[in-house]
Structure formats: C-alpha cells, structure tokens
Amino acid sequence: xxxxxxxxxxQVLKTGQSMTLQCAQDMNHNSMYWYRQDPGMGLxxxxxxxxxxxxxxxxxxNGYNVSRLNKREFSLRLESAAPxxxxxxxxxxxxxxxxxxxxxPGTRLTVx
Amino acid sequence: xxxxxxxxxxxxxxEGRISILNCDYTxxxxxxxxxxxxxxxxxxxxxxxxxxIKDKNEDGRFTVFLxxxxxxxxxxxxxxxxxxxxxxxxxxxxxAGGTSYGKLTFGQGTILTVHP
Numbered sequence: 001x002x003x004x005x006x007x008x009x010x011q012v013l014k015t016g017q018s019m020t021l022q023c024a025q026d027m028n029h030n031s032m033y034w035y036r037q038d039p040g041m042g043l044x045x046x047x048x049x050x051x052x053x054x055x056x057x058x059x060x061x062n063g064y065n066v067s068r069l070n071k072r073e074f075s076l077r078l079e080s081a082a083p084x085x086x087x088x089x090x091x092x093x094x095x096x097x098x099x100x101x102x103x104x105p106g107t108r109l110t111v112x
Numbered sequence: 113x114x115x116x117x118x119x120x121x122x123x124x125x126x127e128g129r130i131s132i133l134n135c136d137y138t139x140x141x142x143x144x145x146x147x148x149x150x151x152x153x154x155x156x157x158x159x160x161x162x163x164x165i166k167d168k169n170e171d172g173r174f175t176v177f178l179x180x181x182x183x184x185x186x187x188x189x190x191x192x193x194x195x196x197x198x199x200x201x202x203x204x205x206x207x208a209g210g211t212s213y214g215k216l217t218f219g220q221g222t223i224l225t226v227h228p
Contacts, residue, residue: 042220
C-alpha cells in the first residue's frame with residue numbers, strides 16, 4: 001500500500017517548456033487534488049477532482065491543466081512553464097468531502 | 113483573501129515544555145478544522161481535527177482547542193519533543209457556496225523547533 005505517489009521528485013525546466021506531473025493513489029479515494037506550496041503562502045489549491053470524470057478549478061488554476069485519467073490517477077500539466085511556477089507541487093486524495101486528505105511526497109519544480 | 117491565517121511564522125520551544133500553535137479564521141461557515149504536520153522533503157500528514165460542535169479534541173500529546181466566538185483555534189503539544197520539529201499547518205474546508213468536495217484552505221504554516 002503505497003498511498004499517494006508522485007513523479008518526478010525533481011524537475012528543472014526552461015521558460016516555455018511543457019511537462020506533466022503524475023499522481024496516483026491506491027486507497028480507492030474518490031477525490032484528488034493538486035496544491036502548490038510557496039514560502040510564506042501555505043498550500044494553495046490549483047485544481048481538484050471530486051470524482052472520476054470531473055475536474056474543477058481551485059484558487060490558483062491559471063497556467064495549468066489537469067486530467068483525471070481514472071479513479072487512481074490525476075495529472076497536472078504545465079503547457080508553457082513560467083518562472084512564477086517554480087514551486088513545490090503536492091498531490092492529495094481523500095475519500096470524499098470533509099475528510100482528511102492524504103498527501104504525496106511532492107515534486108520540486110524549478111523554471112529557469 | 114486568506115480565510116485561514118497563522119500569524120506566527122516560527123516558534124522555538126525547549127524539550128519537555130508546551131508548544132502552542134495558533135490559527136485564526138474569518139469565515140464563520142467553517143465547521144471543521146484540521147492540523148497537518150510537514151517535515152522537509154515530505155508531504156503534509158494529518159495530525160488532528162476538530163468539529164465546530166466541540167471546543168476541544170485530544171489525541172495523546174496533541175490537543176486542539178476551538179474558540180468559535182473569537183474564530184480562533186490552537187494546537188497544544190505537551191510535552192514537546194525534538195521529533196515534533198516541523199512545519200504545522202491549520203486548514204479548513206474551502207466552502208464556496210455549496211459543497212466543498214473536501215477542498216481545503218490552508219494557513220501559511222508555523223515552523224516549530226523543539227530544542228533538546
């Protein structure tokens with residue numbers, strides 16, 4: 001039982017490059033989330049998926065897209081990376097609304 | 113508009129003493145609060161929660177207090193141990209006129225350092 005896994009752990013991009021961050025959970029959770037963590041800002045919600053087949057914007061969705069591929073997997077795509085997207089990205093999952101979320105180990109992304 | 117605020121960026125405590133981490137919120141609709149703990153290079157892990165129908169919830173060395181009239185909650189760690197050194201986040205469900213689907217809004221975090 002691995003919980004929530006994220007790949008890659010680290011990534012360096014040049015401005016304008018694209019990439020996809022992968023996330024998978026093996027807890028049969030319905031809801032999945034993508035957050036970014038910046039110094040002094042806490043964790044801010046980028047996108048979430050309440051259930052398979054649905055996705056919605058969070059607090060800071062600009063510059064990102066997501067795909068809920070199936071119940072297990074929820075990917076985050078940066079189409080044209082910008083230095084402002086340098087951050088640590090966390091994926092999380094939960095059974096349903098109001099329940100505690102379980103987080104992955106994070107992806108540290110640097111955009112030059 | 114940050115609806116959950118942790119105004120102390122850091123806290124330093126001696127081993128064995130009490131650590132008190134504070135959190136304020138602005139949205140009176142919040143009915144559930146959570147505390148998460150985060151070590152460097154790891155994801156946050158759930159620590160303890162409290163429903164708004166209670167004013168206290170205890171789990172071992174960790175106790176969360178909720179003061180609804182003041183829109184304030186606090187996490188007490190007694191006794192503090194060096195292994196408690198981490199970043200602590202308070203969080204509440206992110207309501208936006210309907211169901212939250214488990215979305216959370218987080219405070220900025222407080223770095224706790226427990227000295228031996």
